[in-house]
Amino acid sequence: MKDLSSNRLLKIFLYLALFAILAPMVIIIFWAFANQWPWPNLLPTSYSLRGVKEIFAPYGKVFPILTSSITLSLTVALLSAIIAIMTARAIVFYDFWGKGILDFISMAPNLVPSTVFAMGIHVVFIKMSLANTPLGVIIVHLIYTLPYTINIMRNLTESIGKDMEQQAYVLGASPWKSFLYISFPLLLPGIIASITMAYILSFSQYFVTLLIGGGKVMTFSMIMVPFIAKGDRTLGSAYALVFVISTLLVFTIINTIMKRFQKRKEKYNWN
Amino acid sequence: MELEIRNISVSLSNKEILKSINLTVENGEFISLLGASGCGKSTLLKTIAGIIKQREGSILLGGKVLDRLPPHKRRTVIVFQDFRLFPHMTLAENISFPLKMMGVNKSECRKRAIELLKKVKLEGYEDRFVDEISGGQKQRVALARALAADPVVLLLDEPFSSLDVNLRKDMRELVLDLQKEYKITTILVTHDQEEALAMSDRIAFMYNGEILQYDKPENIFNNPVNTIVADYFSEGTYISGEIRDRRFISDFFNISANKDNGRYKCLIRPAALKVSKANDSDFEVVAKVYQGDNYLLKINKKDSNLKLESILNEPLDIEEGDKVTIELDKDKLIFIPE
């Protein structure tokens, strides 16, 4: 009996949490079309298409920038997931010199205020001619996303263990093939999670993109943030809405593609 | 191909698990590896397959040193004790995995998988996933997959442990047939001595990371090198005594024995003991355990701590509490030098 009620409590908690996440989203939808929303009204008192017009205005190049921004973030996400898989394998399965240091390094970008790192790397990148180039931005985004992706991949790699791959070896699969046919499908949920996480981080990265991209590499955040910072709720919300919708679209596409790799969606896809 | 294990030592977590193992398996030979739980059988198989690295020693296959060859090039295929089926693949995909690795085309793969599934009596299961089948079914799939890998050396780690006698018999025959047909050098780990005795050309007995005896089944059963080996095959009662002039002399009985002089322990296994009812005897049946085809009698001698066991093939009329006389079958007595 008590068990049933604990389950019910969890359900209530879950629905509350989901509501709490969704409710504010409604606000940005309203604000994207609202002009005035004075006290004490629960709904806006006047609406306008100012936000929509601004977004579709050709001079703002919102959509070209959105496209290139998505491409950039997807690249980062893919690379980040790949590097994370490699690093996680190394850390989990092998003993090598410097493992402890590596373990720390892979976490370190999280432990450094972005101003310090960004200003430092900026100078380095200028010297290496990486500043103001998409490659430079991809590299810094990678550095920022890797702590997350490495951790995700590492937990999963650890929990899957080496048993299955060993089995594949003795059945004649080379390490690469055993990875491809055995570990990769088993890691797939984690890979999707990593790609998602890295994409989110890259797509919403502002300061470093600004400094390293130098305005030559435009991302969506860079056109959105000034309006939010200025406190323009209508434009800020309109941009935010585009931000959210485009990302959800991207996730749907990622999921559809990934689903092709896996047969049993219901079992292995927790995305 | 001939498999030679030379002086292999293995440590895990800083514990010495295998201690200088030497073992040669002839080309196409079928040997069994026996030994108590935890003695290192699985570790030895994994070392042969290259999954565990030895600290010392070498493994040779057909005269070639394997040590630096990665597992996937050794063609030493294990059926693991814990199956290790791939959860993201159907049974057919699991079984055709090694074929796919060899570059066999898809339809051929599937055909062969279905064939093998039939052989392990799992017809119609090809599209199930691993978590939809029972323990014994998993074990059979693991076996089928290993057979599909076309092994040069087949390492079976308790491959029949979850199967009932009938299935087990079929599977044994399947393995033996293929093994004979393709001359696969095979090592079977089992805890079922009957299985080992019936299937093997030779048996290696392991104890605590070492091989105590490596011999033909009958020899190992009838002439165990020490009480550890003897006990493993069937327990019985030990009587200490001495052999002099081809006779074993002990506190309890004297009997002819075809051995050199010296102190010996005589092992009386249940099968060596015949009983018949007799009212005026020192021996009493204290328990009669039903074993299907026969009964096991536990017999105590009055005023001593001598405990014996006997197999009763006919139900007869002997019951718990009856007094019995006993008779030893001297051909079934086992003498172990002390």
Place this chain on the structure above:
Amino acid sequence: MELEIRNISVSLSNKEILKSINLTVENGEFISLLGASGCGKSTLLKTIAGIIKQREGSILLGGKVLDRLPPHKRRTVIVFQDFRLFPHMTLAENISFPLKMMGVNKSECRKRAIELLKKVKLEGYEDRFVDEISGGQKQRVALARALAADPVVLLLDEPFSSLDVNLRKDMRELVLDLQKEYKITTILVTHDQEEALAMSDRIAFMYNGEILQYDKPENIFNNPVNTIVADYFSEGTYISGEIRDRRFISDFFNISANKDNGRYKCLIRPAALKVSKANDSDFEVVAKVYQGDNYLLKINKKDSNLKLESILNEPLDIEEGDKVTIELDKDKLIFIPE
């Protein structure tokens, strides 16, 4: 406590796995559940423990319906076929886990865990982790952990499958002792009929999600309800025939039989057949398989497809290719109505 399984049906992935199972286990009774691989044994145990939900039917313990009780309140403890030890705990912690759940204090927990480890012959292993022990050792830890849980109903899913005979014997005794002492109602799933026959008060035989026979060991062995049950316990040769006036009449032989009139199949198990050497016979030994304590002879009859098997207890002088006469032990013949 008395366990009653009423009309239980279970489906998994839309497949009907258990079909209206009925089974009553008396308080403190020890029963075995036998059946071919995949027949639904594990599923039944999991259903009793509440891990799988039945589609229909009820489970009663001591007269109380269990159906709505969550697993942890049922005190029906399983030893899982795949062990399910906790990887983040030492062996001692694994075993004391159920004690901790009962609120036993720490030092008491550890004491008891060490005690139990000793009982399963793993003294000194208390601080090891699960991935540092062998397959058989894991199985014993799983057993010890279940025993620690102080079960009212103990559900053993092939708990001895990875153990060799000696250890298995010890573990059986351990289980039986505790079971008797605490009057634990126990269901053992095993694929080893000898084990089932020797340990159980009653045996339930499952086939394809149904219970075909539920009876005392000797009855189920000697009077199987059909050939499926009969075959499971030991294969042999079936001879069709008819019983009239207490005599079984067939193409091959006539023999007295204490059964009602009707058509029967007579099952000749190896143990029912005695052979002796004779040069002028139709029966020829085609194979002689060493089985440790005895030999299995495979015998064919000339000019017929009759194949028989016999157990040879003495090595004697019978070899492959010898001609033999045969003699049937009428008490060991089994008659199954057609």
Place this chain on the structure above:
Amino acid sequence: MNKKTPYILIMPIVLLGVLFIYGLVNGIIQSFGYIPAFDLRDFTLDYYVKVIKSPTFLDSLKLTLQISLISSILSAVLGTILTAALVYTGHTEGKALQIIKLAILIPHTIVALFSISILSQNGLLARLFYKLGLIDAQTDFPLLLYTKNNIGIILGYLWKEVPFVAYFSLSLMASINKTLGEAAENLGASRLKSFFYITLPLSMPAIGKAFLIILTFSFGAYDLPFLLGATVPKALPVQAHIEYIHPDLRHRPYAMAMNGLILLITWIMAGIYYLVTNSKKIKGDNHERS
């Protein structure tokens, strides 16, 4: 297999790591007053000393620690409950997860917008209370933003980080719960106990890392405290940011020294985290290694 394999595998991360360290050193060097571009060439600890000696430093530090500790501990706890809720109610995929990703996706600046729209004295909650007659004026609504109780900032972080923790640890927990959780329940552990003794400890690596990530993040981020915090005392990162946007470029070392201190404290926190988790692991280490 091959001795070289691990080194090949870590090649990219090592390259990026070297770049990262190079950048980091380049950045941190500025905090010692070495920025030749602005004619600052003396290597000195003065900036650090001045920052630490400033009267507001301790207050700021306390405030920052308070915000980051409270929000990350609460996030970890609530996030774990949310993960459990997802796992135990069978929502490990589909819509629920999409919603959770949504929260991770929203930038902090927009979260600030949410907070203001909902929690301020002018926000939707206040309006709702007003409409329901619970309050008579805006000022009757408790002040959650711009005050020293920091409730608004903490709620803002919770909104983002609770889903993050859930997303980060979901896969691990889901996989553990299935077989081992079942076994524990069978051994007499209630759902709750099976969760606490089996599922949770085995999910801890993920939850712990998530905690560390948000702890250090919230210690170093300025968006929410800047937009929702009280004017004084300011959180350290806000102060660092304000120093950073100080028009006088020669002022930059102060910003960098402040960031240097944030870095130092973050590393101390991470160090403590590793010490704590490793000391717990000494026992459990083996099973993770093999």
Place this chain on the structure above:
Amino acid sequence: SKNNTTNPNEKLVEFDPNAGFDTLLEQAKGTTVTFYGWGGDENRNRFLNESLAPKLKEKYDITLEVVGMDIDNILAKLAGEKQAGLEEGSIDMIWINGENFYSAKENDLLFGPFTDKLPNFEKYIDTEDEEVLNDFGFPIEGYEAPYGKAQLVFLKDSAVTPETPRNTQEFLDFCKKYEGKVTYAALPDFTGSAFVRTLIYDIVGHEQFLTMEADKEVVREAIEPALEYLRELNKYLWNQGKTFPATNGEVDNMFQDGELVMAMSYGPYAAAVGIEKGIYNDTVKTFVFDNGTVGNTNYIAIAKNSPNKAGAMVVINEIISAETQAEQFEALKTLPVVAYDKLSDEEKARFDKVDIGQGVLPQDQLLSKRLPEMPANLVPIIEEIWLEEVVGK
């Protein structure tokens, strides 16, 4: 920076600011000019991209690339480039003023002097004007050209608050009356900071600051009465002055929502823009103190490592033309920087014609109430003092 070298001639002809404007025009042809500045104003973005950029393309074959970036990041970028020794950077023109200009020039990040080489500078700009000579009290010396004029104005909704405070005393009364409904953005917010300076000017006058030593004690003493006033004011402010909104944007939002009764803006025509957008009620009115409010000019500078200085100069020259200034006035409602009396009649007419919209003060009235900014180096000191002695006191 590759973009900027598409003209094959450019490499051959070395850039020389003194080569004459025609040479510059020639050099600028076919190049790209990047213009970095704050990007949070959609009207300005639209003007630059839709009006100025096509015109430049057509007239000079110059591609204008507008990049929205906060000035602190622009400076950080320039500083980084300087540190790395980058001769050809990525920024050409910078929208800048005040303390940032002071600091950028001081640290040798800017190119100049260049204004004297621009024909339109002489033609349209009053070169003797205080705000053309000095930016926040700091000599410009030809390192930046005026771009637009800003002035702090106050906004109120006349439907809500009929009274209009004309000085600090009336303002205090106003706050008393609308207790808890007035506030300003916490310093160092640009607007909040200007507001505090305006109050200080009103209480202690503004002249003394033009020559004041940048010393905290000196400043503190000078503004003590104003600090007193601000502390008194706190009692009646939103949240009793214990805290202040972090940005002026937030203040503006609170005003829009009716939580505050007064807002302020550095854009003198903010009321008109807001009413046009529909975010303000039609009844919103602009007001200033009788003694005036601080006003400043914002400028365009050229980065020292600009890869296309010729192009930048051509663009700036165009921006300070009467035509562009008029267009800008029409589109953005920023005060033009051209000197009215240097304009032709035609040009004058064009400026006069501009409908500046509802709720605002006319240009001449604004300019007459315009107070000069104090020297750049005093501003951070005042901000520091405010934090220490006003907030929550």
